[in-house]
Amino acid sequence: MGKIQTADIRGRALNLKGIRRAFLCLFLVTANAAFAADSVPGKAAIASAHYLATEAGHEILAQGGNAFDAAIAVSSTLAVVEPTSSGIGGGAFWLIHRAEDGFETMIDAREQAPGAAHKDMYLDAEGNVVRDLAVNGPLAGGIPGEIAGLEHLANNYGRLPLAVSLQPAIRIAREGFAVDEKFHELMNYRFKTIKRWPAAAEAYLADGEMPPVGHIIKLPDLAWVLENVAERGAEGFYSGPVAELMVKGVRDAGGIWTMEDLAAYAVKERDPIRTMYGDYELISAPPPSSGGVAIAEILNILEPYPINDLPPVLRTHLIVEAMRRAYRDRAIYLGDPDFVDVPVDMLTSQYYADGLRASIRPDRATPSSMLAGNDQIPEGTDTTHFSIIDAEGNMVAATLTVNTPFGSCFMPPGTGFVVNNEMDDFSAKEGEPNAYGLIGFAANEIQPYKRPLSSMTPTFMLGADKRAVIGTPGGSRIITMVLLGILDFMRGNEPESWVSLPRFHHQYVPDKISAEPGAFTPEQVEALRVMGHEVEVRNSTWGNMHGAMWNLETGKVSAGSDPRTASGRAIVR
Ligand code: GLY
Numbered sequence: 001m002g003k004i005q006t007a008d009i010r011g012r013a014l015n016l017k018g019i020r021r022a023f024l025c026l027f028l029v030t031a032n033a034a035f036a037a038d039s040v041p042g043k044a045a046i047a048s049a050h051y052l053a054t055e056a057g058h059e060i061l062a063q064g065g066n067a068f069d070a071a072i073a074v075s076s077t078l079a080v081v082e083p084t085s086s087g088i089g090g091g092a093f094w095l096i097h098r099a100e101d102g103f104e105t106m107i108d109a110r111e112q113a114p115g116a117a118h119k120d121m122y123l124d125a126e127g128n129v130v131r132d133l134a135v136n137g138p139l140a141g142g143i144p145g146e147i148a149g150l151e152h153l154a155n156n157y158g159r160l161p162l163a164v165s166l167q168p169a170i171r172i173a174r175e176g177f178a179v180d181e182k183f184h185e186l187m188n189y190r191f192k193t194i195k196r197w198p199a200a201a202e203a204y205l206a207d208g209e210m211p212p213v214g215h216i217i218k219l220p221d222l223a224w225v226l227e228n229v230a231e232r233g234a235e236g237f238y239s240g241p242v243a244e245l246m247v248k249g250v251r252d253a254g255g256i257w258t259m260e261d262l263a264a265y266a267v268k269e270r271d272p273i274r275t276m277y278g279d280y281e282l283i284s285a286p287p288p289s290s291g292g293v294a295i296a297e298i299l300n301i302l303e304p305y306p307i308n309d310l311p312p313v314l315r316t317h318l319i320v321e322a323m324r325r326a327y328r329d330r331a332i333y334l335g336d337p338d339f340v341d342v343p344v345d346m347l348t349s350q351y352y353a354d355g356l357r358a359s360i361r362p363d364r365a366t367p368s369s370m371l372a373g374n375d376q377i378p379e380g381t382d383t384t385h386f387s388i389i390d391a392e393g394n395m396v397a398a399t400l401t402v403n404t405p406f407g408s409c410f411m412p413p414g415t416g417f418v419v420n421n422e423m424d425d426f427s428a429k430e431g432e433p434n435a436y437g438l439i440g441f442a443a444n445e446i447q448p449y450k451r452p453l454s455s456m457t458p459t460f461m462l463g464a465d466k467r468a469v470i471g472t473p474g475g476s477r478i479i480t481m482v483l484l485g486i487l488d489f490m491r492g493n494e495p496e497s498w499v500s501l502p503r504f505h506h507q508y509v510p511d512k513i514s515a516e517p518g519a520f521t522p523e524q525v526e527a528l529r530v531m532g533h534e535v536e537v538r539n540s541t542w543g544n545m546h547g548a549m550w551n552l553e554t555g556k557v558s559a560g561s562d563p564r565t566a567s568g569r570a571i572v573r
């Protein structure tokens with residue numbers, strides 16, 4: 001291990017890199033068009049966080065729907081059976097690839113700040129952040145985007161009417177679903193807060209007590225809301241009786257939403273972040289997500305290294321140093337691109353990555369305090385992700401959220417869904433950590449109608465031989481989980497491996513590597529410590545990754561669901 005090896009690797013790789021990139025880009029554009037016309041997977045893969053959602057997606061495919069219709073069915077079913085993680089009171093990013101012409105876009109249905117929101121809305125008279133207001137109850141909620149996104153998917157990319165694709169969710173909301181271990185665990189975590197809001201307590205608890213595993217929850221109010229949407233499209237949510245219930249419920253409980261805020265909500269299509277890594281094109285979430293920019297920056301830093309062939313300690317060290325630098329930039333530069341100039345081209349350029357790489361010592365950790373920038377950051381637990389490849393080669397990588405478990409825990413009476421607490425993804429005060437310990441500055445301060453910065457990273461890796469769909473929940477750790485999954489894909493491994501492998505993470509501050517059990521041997525931990533890294537080996541795991549892959553050479557379609565959560569399911573049929 002050491003300087004000579006790394007310097008040698010760097011020199012060789014950099015000489016060829018520019019020429020190789022240009023060639024690969026040209027080749028992939030041509031190859032994508034050719035494969036779009038000539039080759040289809042023939043089978044469909046869906047991997048999601050709940051078996052009922054995966055089955056709902058396949059049900060809609062069997063009715064003649066495509067991946068985009070299936071994405072509506074999976075999203076809306078997750079909104080019913082996994083309210084811990086996403087829902088129609090929250091938002092989402094759907095990254096899509098259309099097989100017939102190779103078109104890619106990201107549908108941004110992120111929540112946005114209400115019109116009466118302002119920079120200091122969570123500060124008390126002394127200027128301190130009131131965490132309870134930012135995280136619990138109606139003031140924590142941004143204007144939800146998921147329903148607008150589902151309608152946009154149906155109208156612009158689907159083959160079936162929205163009303164058809166919503167049917168599995170409506171049926172399950174009426175007939176009920178069983179509380180699983182994850183629901184139970186996260187309800188335990190949020191129990192006291194749920195009890196503060198009578199409609200949420202009524203909907204989810206068993207006579208005011210913790211619902212046991214196996215308890216059946218029926219959500220007739222949510223079924224009614226979804227039926228309104230099935231009949232009237234997004235208007236059935238953003239105007240009329242459902243909107244009136246939302247606004248009244250929120251305002252009666254101290255929130256600031258208005259009918260005008262709901263009417264003003266609009267989906268945005270965003271050009272994805274793209275970069276080449278090896279023989280593959282990375283396509284990922286652009287701002288207002290930080291995910292694509294950060295992954296591109298990390299991969300650009302790592303590209304000259306034969307990273308998967310390096311000794312494990314050097315490999316980990318270089319990955320961690322790249323993570324550290326990308327998270328520093330996340331805190332400083334990223335925010336809603338409709339409100340701030342995000343220097344995406346600079347952050348994702350090779351020249352910038354070359355400069356950052358030059359500051360990495362192969363034998364020593366760089367203390368985060370030595371990088372220009374600032375403070376704190378820890379972990380994250382919720383949100384949800386699913387991956388779809390349909391039989392025609394259409395693909396969806398979707399990450400959806402209500403932010404922390406059960407969002408704000410506030411349910412407007414009569415609606416059957418909880419309001420997100422996505423406002424906490426803004427920086428409530430410069431340098432002050434949010435629920436995930438993430439810090440931010442002016443780029444991510446609260447402004448009316450602005451969208452809070454996200455870490456959600458729905459991603460494709462496209463090559464001439466393989467196509468991968470990947471993503472996960474996990475707050476600030478989403479980006480590093482997706483990165484490790486991509487590196488495992490680059491080793492030639494299947495989705496089951498990407499979703500299972502032990503994870504490690506570094507996010508600039510706090511200045512430490514956290515690791516899942518089994519990520520490192522005791523000797524590797526010691527070697528990293530000798531290099532100057534603080535290493536925290538935790539006794540818990542994180543994330544809930546669901547991925548899918550199409551191997552164009554063998555024709556095999558495969559999928560994997562994270563074994564860390566029992567209710568997830570990957571089905572190819
Ligand atoms: N609420 C988590 C995220 O968007 O990153």
